[in-house]
Amino acid sequence: MSAAITLPVGVELCHLPARFPLVHGGELVGGCLAYERQGPADAPTVVVLGGISAGRHVSAHARVPQRGFWDGLVGDGLSIDTRRHQVLAFDWLGGAGSSTAPADGEAFPFVDAADQARALWHLVDSLRLDRLQAIVGSSYGGMVAQHVAAQQPARVRRLACIGAAHRSHPQASAWRKVQRDVVELGLRAGDGRAALALARALALTTYRTPGELRERFEAPPRVDAAGLHYPVHDWLAARSADFVQHWNAEQFLCLNRSIDAHRIEPRSIIVPTWLLAFVGDQLVPPSEVRELALQLPELRAHRELRSRFGHDGFLKEPVAVGAFLREVLS
Amino acid sequence: MSAAITLPVGVELCHLPARFPLVHGGELVGGCLAYERQGPADAPTVVVLGGISAGRHVSAHARVPQRGFWDGLVGDGLSIDTRRHQVLAFDWLGGAGSSTAPADGEAFPFVDAADQARALWHLVDSLRLDRLQAIVGSSYGGMVAQHVAAQQPARVRRLACIGAAHRSHPQASAWRKVQRDVVELGLRAGDGRAALALARALALTTYRTPGELRERFEAPPRVDAAGLHYPVHDWLAARSADFVQHWNAEQFLCLNRSIDAHRIEPRSIIVPTWLLAFVGDQLVPPSEVRELALQLPELRAHRELRSRFGHDGFLKEPVAVGAFLREVLS
Structure with a gap:
């Protein structure tokens, strides 16, 4: 399904169905998802999703040596080990990456986190992947990851959410x-x-x-x-x-x-789940994540870390996040 | 010094000196301060200053029956008892009350909390008051109150600051x-x-x-x-x-x-001082007030109150604030 057009090295394109309906109404016409892979194509796949500013490029690797948002966490021998896993990531629909998004001044339909998740499943199907070893999401990526797990639970072995709850806070x-x-x-x-x-x-x-x-x-x-x-x-x-x-x-x-529209029923997430919250997070207070934890049918671990970086702990606390990721994937 | 022009009942005007220089440069020309008094003119005077939205009208009383910002705290038999104290309050220079302030579209010089304090001293002199029994300030009023005490310490018996520190937080x-x-x-x-x-x-x-x-x-x-x-x-x-x-x-x-420009050396405040901070205050975190408390030469009490109302605790926690005020004035 990858496009035949010329793209920067490492970027691959997945065309969505010609008409891709969105949960709040409207549709994307001729939409596509830009994604990137690292690690052996036949290894178990880990999907990694970051915040709204993150995208398909998770970390520097041989084909794409520029810095990513999780250098130090994803790579050969690191917490998400690209010798043992294929890492898959994509640019958000509607965002600043290379997936379908509004141009300057252009109206664009309302994209829900659930739509991002549906687009990811389309990509997973197009890659002929049977199931995901894990999906790891931080911030907005954590919200999307919850929908990914809820939409096709039989195809997700583990869900890890960092700095994300089941609803946005007023x-x-x-x-x-x-x-x-x-x-x-x-x-x-x-x-x-x-x-x-x-x-x-x-x-x-x-x-x-x-x-x-x-x-x-x-x-x-x-x-x-x-x-x-x-x-x-x-x-x-x-x-x-x-x-x-x-x-x-x-x-x-x-x-x-x-982000504002994110709201998911915790009991609909029946995949084994690991949660990490940052004490000091002003956007996703730990109290919200605690409430999610209490309602998750398959909670495996719920960690809280005091961080002076608050919500940005998912980017600025590599030691603690790395330990958490190793626990998830062990 | 009160103006002879017709004003709403209860409002009095104090003309500042024809040229009133400001600490950050520039001056007010022909400025005046609108103020209001309650209680016996010969009783000890308590100055009450609230947030930027507060002004001369502290609470409803016989001459001005409209609600004020501290009804329930200031009045006959209340925490600040207007049978035993004269209560004095004024509208901020530069603000939305009846003191000198910019009109729509008009440039206006930079007014520091220290300038508000100097204007208040001018008013106190014009009223021929020898000294203040207490000055009680909340939020921006607490910053101004610190300058009032620092400028003429011999004329202030007690200083009470609620939700205010010695500097603004980044x-x-x-x-x-x-x-x-x-x-x-x-x-x-x-x-x-x-x-x-x-x-x-x-x-x-x-x-x-x-x-x-x-x-x-x-x-x-x-x-x-x-x-x-x-x-x-x-x-x-x-x-x-x-x-x-x-x-x-x-x-x-x-x-x-x-507010941003507020910065005072705590050791310059040598008046007996009572502090009240709200745990949950996002604008003036209790840690800042603790730092002020540690450096005040004449700290009498430092209270912390957990409030779901955060910074607005000074308006929304009348029971606790009332008890604090009784302690200050006892």
């Missing part, structure tokens, strides 16, 4: 709503790029913890003719300027809405 | 920066009102706790032709629409900047 949803409204204000005003940077800056403030920000941005403000300049503001400006190099407003809105 | 400052940038984006785009509502919505998300929002906004989203509607979003929209009835963008920017 506090986080409130922050995301402000982000979307900012972007929409900017689009109306013809200043979508500045608005997108602002929305991303707000998102960044919710990914870490107050303690980490206090430690890093202790210094008093610089004063110049233009006023007071605070170190934390400089950080937000630099990071969000970087973001808008890679994303457009519509892609941001699409995945932001998709 | 996490809170990051949120406020996004708010200001949203408002400025809106002003550039000619849509200041919508942007102000959005900025206020973001502020609202930081005043409470995730736990309180979870309890209140448990319900799944309503679905209609326009998409998914989340209860927490409806709340934000209603509350922020109310806010923009009373504030303009420039007033919001002025006080928002003033």
Whole structure:
């Protein structure tokens, strides 16, 4: 099913059915999923899904040597060992990668985490994989992974969710709503790029913890003719300027809405499940993950880790996440 | 010094010096402070300062029967007993009350919490008050109260700060920066009102706790032709629409900047001091207040209260705040 057109090395394309209906209505027409594989094609497959900014490229490897989002965790001899597993990952529908997504200014249907999961099953079928050894998802990827497991439980041996619960939290949803409204204000005003940077800056403030920000941005403000300049503001400006190099407003809105809409019945997830929550996570408070844990029929382990990185613990706590992944795959 | 012009009942005006220089540069020309008094004019004076949305009207009383921000705490026989104390409060310079503030679209100099304190001392002098029995400040009012005490310690018997530390926190400052940038984006785009509502919505998300929002906004989203509607979003929209009835963008920017700029040397506050922090406060984490407490030369008490209302505990925890105030004034 891979496309015959020329693509960057390591990227493969899977065409979705010509009309791919979406759970909240509407459909994708002629959609495709960009994906990447590492490890032996005949080894058990582990699907790895990260946050909205992550995609098909999980970690550096021989064919695609650029850094990924989980270098140090996925590779030969690492926690997800690519000598013993085939690792499969894809770009989000609607996101900033190479899967089907809105262009600048283009309307796009509402993509649910369940739609991402259905698209993944289509990819798994196209690769003629019978079942998944494991699906490991962090943040938005954890939400999608829950749907993957719920949709075809007989084909998933293990589910691991990091920093993800069974529903979005009203506090986080409130922050995301402000982000979307900012972007929409900017689009109306013809200043979508500045608005997108602002929305991303707000998102960044919710990914870490107050303690980490206090430690890093202790210094008093610089004063110049233009006023007071605070170190934390400089950080937000630099990071969000970087973001808008890679994303457009519509892609941001699409995945932001998709996170808010996430809601799954825990009892529908009958696959053996491992959970990891970060104490300090402002977006997915551990209390939410505890509630998920209590309702999961096949809970295998539920770990909580205190992290100064909060929600970003899935990216910034490789030692603890690595130990968790080894436990899942052992 | 009260003005001879006609004013609503209960409001009094104090003219500041014709040129009132500000600590970050610039000056107010012909500025005035709107204030309100309750209780016997010859009784010991307690100054009460609330958050940026609070002002001169602390609580309902005979001359001004409208609700205030601390009804139930200030009045005859209440924690701040207006039979035994004169209560004095004023509208913030630069804010939405009747003190000097920017009109729509008008540039306005940078007002520091220390400037508010200097203006209050001018008012105290104009009223020929020798000293203050106590100054009680919550949130922004707590920051101002610290400067009041530091500027003329011999004239302040007691200082009580609720939900305020000696400096702004980078996490809170990051949120406020996004708010200001949203408002400025809106002003550039000619849509200041919508942007102000959005900025206020973001502020609202930081005043409470995730736990309180979870309890209140448990319900799944309503679905209609326009998409998914989340209860927490409806709340934000209603509350922020109310806010923009009373504030303009420039007033919001002025006080928002003033909070960020707050920074005082704890050892400069040599007045007997009582502190109350709320466990769950996302804007002024208790850890910050603990640090203030450790450095205060005349700390009398430091209380922490777990509150599901977080920063808004100063408005929503009248029993605990009342007990704290009785301790301060006993």
